[in-house]
Amino acid sequence: MRQFxxxxxxxxxxxxxxxxGLPGAGRLDVxxxxxxxxxxxxxxxxxxxxxxxxxxxxxxxxxxxSDIRRLNPDERSTAALIRGALEEHEEAIGHMDAESxxxxxxxxxxxxxxxxxxxxxxxxxxxxxxLHEEGTPITDLDPPTDxxxxxxxxxxxxxxxxxLLAEEGDERVRLGSERLHANHAITVAHxxxxxxxxxxx
Amino acid sequence: MRQFxxxxxxxxxxxxxxxxGLPGAGRLDVxxxxxxxxxxxxxxxxxxxxxxxxxxxxxxxxxxxSDIRRLNPDERSTAALIRGALEEHEEAIGHMDAESxxxxxxxxxxxxxxxxxxxxxxxxxxxxxxLHEEGTPITDLDPPTDxxxxxxxxxxxxxxxxxLLAEEGDERVRLGSERLHANHAITVAHxxxxxxxxxxx
Numbered sequence: 001m002r003q004f005x006x007x008x009x010x011x012x013x014x015x016x017x018x019x020x021g022l023p024g025a026g027r028l029d030v031x032x033x034x035x036x037x038x039x040x041x042x043x044x045x046x047x048x049x050x051x052x053x054x055x056x057x058x059x060x061x062x063x064x065x066s067d068i069r070r071l072n073p074d075e076r077s078t079a080a081l082i083r084g085a086l087e088e089h090e091e092a093i094g095h096m097d098a099e100s101x102x103x104x105x106x107x108x109x110x111x112x113x114x115x116x117x118x119x120x121x122x123x124x125x126x127x128x129x130x131l132h133e134e135g136t137p138i139t140d141l142d143p144p145t146d147x148x149x150x151x152x153x154x155x156x157x158x159x160x161x162x163x164l165l166a167e168e169g170d171e172r173v174r175l176g177s178e179r180l181h182a183n184h185a186i187t188v189a190h191x192x193x194x195x196x197x198x199x200x201x
Numbered sequence: 202m203r204q205f206x207x208x209x210x211x212x213x214x215x216x217x218x219x220x221x222g223l224p225g226a227g228r229l230d231v232x233x234x235x236x237x238x239x240x241x242x243x244x245x246x247x248x249x250x251x252x253x254x255x256x257x258x259x260x261x262x263x264x265x266x267s268d269i270r271r272l273n274p275d276e277r278s279t280a281a282l283i284r285g286a287l288e289e290h291e292e293a294i295g296h297m298d299a300e301s302x303x304x305x306x307x308x309x310x311x312x313x314x315x316x317x318x319x320x321x322x323x324x325x326x327x328x329x330x331x332l333h334e335e336g337t338p339i340t341d342l343d344p345p346t347d348x349x350x351x352x353x354x355x356x357x358x359x360x361x362x363x364x365l366l367a368e369e370g371d372e373r374v375r376l377g378s379e380r381l382h383a384n385h386a387i388t389v390a391h392x393x394x395x396x397x398x399x400x401x402x
Contacts, residue, residue, distance in 0.1 A: 042380040073231065
């Protein structure tokens with residue numbers, strides 16, 4: 001199981017945004033591309049993958065590769081799924097999941113609770129891998145079995161998140177020589193695992 | 202110089218499409234993500250990269266990393282740049298480039314002329330690399346100096362294109378064990394070159 005946790009910093013937690021202006025809606029476009037990068041292959045779905053978005057202090061949306069339906073590659077339709085989750089969130093109670101669309105779940109969880117839940121949902125051998133430009137090269141990392149990749153949207157981690165990850169994270173890695181957008185980082189992380197064991201030049 | 206050539210099969214060649222329905226406009230969403238994957242880093246631009254889109258038989262749009270302005274990471278604003286290029290295309294004469302926006306050029310060129318132009322624009326050591334799921338693993342490829350990556354949108358290459366690439370292509374590679382969307386393939390290709398020389402597990 002590959003899991004991705006994307007921490008948003010400006011994204012809306014209310015569904016009153018326009019699908020015509022995703023960058024203006026707290027850079028929701030980035031989050032949409034993160035979801036599709038995490039779950040979609042060409043004409044297929046990565047069923048063994050899961051992505052969580054944490055929007056604000058206590059609003060989390062989970063996309064489950066094994067259950068997802070109606071996820072298309074474009075930003076706008078993915079944003080509509082997030083908007084549907086935020087509509088459901090207004091009714092959500094505590095940490096209980098509400099399924100707003102097949103394979104899309106929303107709950108009142110913040111980053112600590114989500115990370116805890118992600119660790120519980122996999123084997124004890126899971127590895128929390130923080131993606132950060134100042135980390136060690138991923139090529140130095142023996143590909144982990146049940147990785148939990150944690151990354152930030154267009155902003156850096158805030159202090160509270162950095163402290164949590166310093167405490168709970170197992171590895172802090174960068175994916176290459178360049179600073180990548182969050183969604184591109186997810187694509188590269190997947191490919192790194194897809195090609196684990198391949199020799200290369 | 203890294204160059205990418207994306208061959209579209211259903212995309213519009215007229216500017217009369219809506220920015221609200223990019224998937225319905227011949228999957229223009231895929232092409233937009235290809236452009237941003239090819240040229241954008243986090244808060245930066247890959248100035249040594251260039252991407253060409255071939256839309257239909259004789260309509261080509263070129264995005265130049267070294268000159269590009271107003272390219273944002275979201276699909277909608279990139280689609281607006283393509284729409285602007287198609288408006289300019291109506292006025293274009295022959296193979297002459299028309300600059301529809303800083304760093305965005307449109308011309309009446311088909312795939313053969315574009316590939317020829319791409320080869321002329323780099324050193325004689327350029328390598329035409331066709332990305333295809335049935336190619337040999339990219340990990341077997343010594344990272345080329347001036348690669349020209351050729352890939353298809355959501356459809357496979359048509360016969361005419363496959364014949365051209367069989368003739369003109371130097372390598373035919375796949376990027377891993379999974380079939381990737383075209384834009385994800387571009388991200389992986391960049392990372393492969395970014396990390397050339399890194400040892401890995």
